[in-house]
Each structure stands twice: as structure tokens, then as C-alpha cells.
Amino acid sequence: MSIKNISLSKLMKIMYLPDNMVISELRGDIRQEINKEKGIANDGGDFYTPFWGDAKRYVADEIDLHEQMQYRIHKNPRRENLYPKLATGFLTWWLDKRRWSNQSFEFLEKSIKGSVDFKELDASVRVGNLLSLKISDDSYKLIYPYFAKEPKLEDEAVRLGLWLMNEALPMYSIQDMRVLDVLRARSVSVSDVPLRGDEAEVFSAKFRYLLQRWENLKLEYPHYAA
Numbered sequence: 001m002s003i004k005n006i007s008l009s010k011l012m013k014i015m016y017l018p019d020n021m022v023i024s025e026l027r028g029d030i031r032q033e034i035n036k037e038k039g040i041a042n043d044g045g046d047f048y049t050p051f052w053g054d055a056k057r058y059v060a061d062e063i064d065l066h067e068q069m070q071y072r073i074h075k076n077p078r079r080e081n082l083y084p085k086l087a088t089g090f091l092t093w094w095l096d097k098r099r100w101s102n103q104s105f106e107f108l109e110k111s112i113k114g115s116v117d118f119k120e121l122d123a124s125v126r127v128g129n130l131l132s133l134k135i136s137d138d139s140y141k142l143i144y145p146y147f148a149k150e151p152k153l154e155d156e157a158v159r160l161g162l163w164l165m166n167e168a169l170p171m172y173s174i175q176d177m178r179v180l181d182v183l184r185a186r187s188v189s190v191s192d193v194p195l196r197g198d199e200a201e202v203f204s205a206k207f208r209y210l211l212q213r214w215e216n217l218k219l220e221y222p223h224y225a226a
Contacts (some may be wrong), residue, residue, distance in 0.1 A: 003029050003214050004123040008164050011125055012157050013148040015206045021150075026214050030221055047082060048147045049129070055090050056131050060107040065091060085183055086147065092185035105141070108132040112142060114168035121208055127168040131180075140176040142169065143187065153181045156202070158188045163199035 003026070014025050050072060058065040069083045113128035131143035144165060146153055153161075158179050166174040174195075178187040 002033060003211065004121075005126065006123075007126050007128070008144065008161060008168075009146050009148075011207065011210075012146060012153065012161050013151065014210060015160075016151045016154065016157050018151075022210070022213065023217065026210070026217050027220075029214065030218055034221060047079060048086075048145075051083060051086050052129060052131075052145055052147075055087075056107075059094070059131060059133075060109075089181075089183045089185045093180065093182075093187060096185075104136040106134040108134055112169065112172075114170075116164055116167045118204060118207060121204070121211055123207065123211060125164055125168070125207075127165050140172060142172060142177045143180050144178065146179055146181050147183065149183060152184065153179065153186075153188070155193045158193045159195055160199055160203045160206075162188075162190055162193070163195055164203060 014022060017025065054063065054065060054068045054072070057063045058068070065087055069087045072083055073079050110132070111128065112130050112132045113126070115124050115126045117124045127144065129145070131141075131145070133141040133143075135141060142165070144161070146161075151157075161179045162174060162177055165177045165179075169177070174190055178189050180187040
């Protein structure tokens with residue numbers, strides 16, 4: 001079940017959607033699982049991973065992001081609306097809002113990733129595909145992307161995301177972690193949204209609720225191979 005092994009970004013999105021959109025997301029997830037079990041490829045592909053890979057290559061000074069966006073759109077015209085918005089949001093943040101702009105940095109090619117197991121829920125949440133930088137003062141900036149147009153990330157969602165990142169990546173300091181809302185060009189750290197101490201309970205409760213909804217909706221699909 002993909003929702004039982006889910007990325008943090010996708011889970012943050014679903015947790016804070018209106019109820020009707022939550023149901024739509026969960027039903028879509030169930031259909032994808034059914035198709036996967038039947039060997040049927042899902043339509044649409046991943047729009048965000050290629051963009052984020054390009055954004056990281058831009059930071060590494062390997063490509064011009066605007067030129068790369070045109071290439072991506074030429075290869076797949078369905079990206080024509082989304083990719084320019086993603087590029088604008090990312091570049092606005094990178095060029096105008098990054099707080100270490102006067103410090104030199106090293107782009108880290110090595111993939112930094114981790115996960116958190118919720119044993120009582122028989123589920124796990126993945127953190128990966130970070131934009132990872134080592135700053136000249138030997139600190140790090142670990143940037144985790146959030147791409148969704150809706151919902152906008154409110155403070156509680158960011159707190160939960162930062163808490164989960166800290167649990168998944170214990171070898172790094174939470175002070176170095178950021179959640180980046182790409183479309184809104186907004187990165188948030190614990191300095192902006194301090195943890196309150198209840199994040200584990202709130203996260204688990206919200207995750208449990210979604211898993212229960214998923215199980216209930218699955219009953220609508222009698223041919224689902226459990």
C-alpha cells in the first residue's frame with residue numbers, strides 16, 4: 001500500500017486537504033495500487049521529480065534553469081503551465097530569500113535520505129530527494145521540497161514536517177533543516193516555526209486517521225487483492 005510507505009511531501013499535502021479532496025486522493029491511491037497489482041502502468045508520470053532534479057543541477061551550476069524548462073516543456077507540453085511556475089518560485093527563493101546568500105557553499109551530490117517507522121500503524125514515512133548544501137561555516141542546509149498548489153502549508157503542517165525530518169535524519173541538526181514551499185517561494189525552519197513538543201502525537205493521530213479512511217474506502221473496491 002503506497003499510503004503505508006509514503007513520502008513526507010505527499011502526506012503533508014493529504015493531511016491538510018479539505019475532506020472531499022482527501023477522499024479523492026485516497027481513492028486515487030487505491031486505484032494505483034490495484035493497477036500496480038494488475039501490472040497496469042499509471043498514467044501521468046511524475047511531474048515534480050524531473051523539475052527538482054533540474055533545480056538541483058542549477059544550484060550545482062550545471063544548467064540554466066529557464067533553458068531546461070523549455071526543454072522539458074518541449075518534451076512534454078503538459079508541463080507548460082506548471083513548470084514555469086515552479087521555476088519562478090524556486091528562483092525567487094534561491095536568488096532573493098536564501099539567508100546564507102553571503103556565504104559560500106558546497107553542493108552535496110550524495111543523497112541524504114531517511115524514514116520514520118510508525119510500528120503501531122504498520123506504516124512508514126520517507127524523507128529524501130533533498131537539496132543538500134554544506135555551508136562555509138560547516139553547517140548544512142537540507143531543503144525538503146513541497147510542490148502542491150493546494151493546500152498552502154500552514155504553520156502546523158510545517159512543524160510536523162520539520163519534526164518528521166528531524167526523526168528521519170538524526171545525524172543532522174534540525175536547525176539546518178528547511179521545508180520549501182516551491183510555488184510560494186517560502187522556506188521555513190524551526191526558527192520561524194518552533195516545535196511545541198506535541199508533534200509526535202499530532203502526526204500519529206493524523207496519519208492514523210488517513211490510514212483508517214483508506215481502509216474504509218478500500219471496501220468500495222471488491223476486486224482489490226488484499
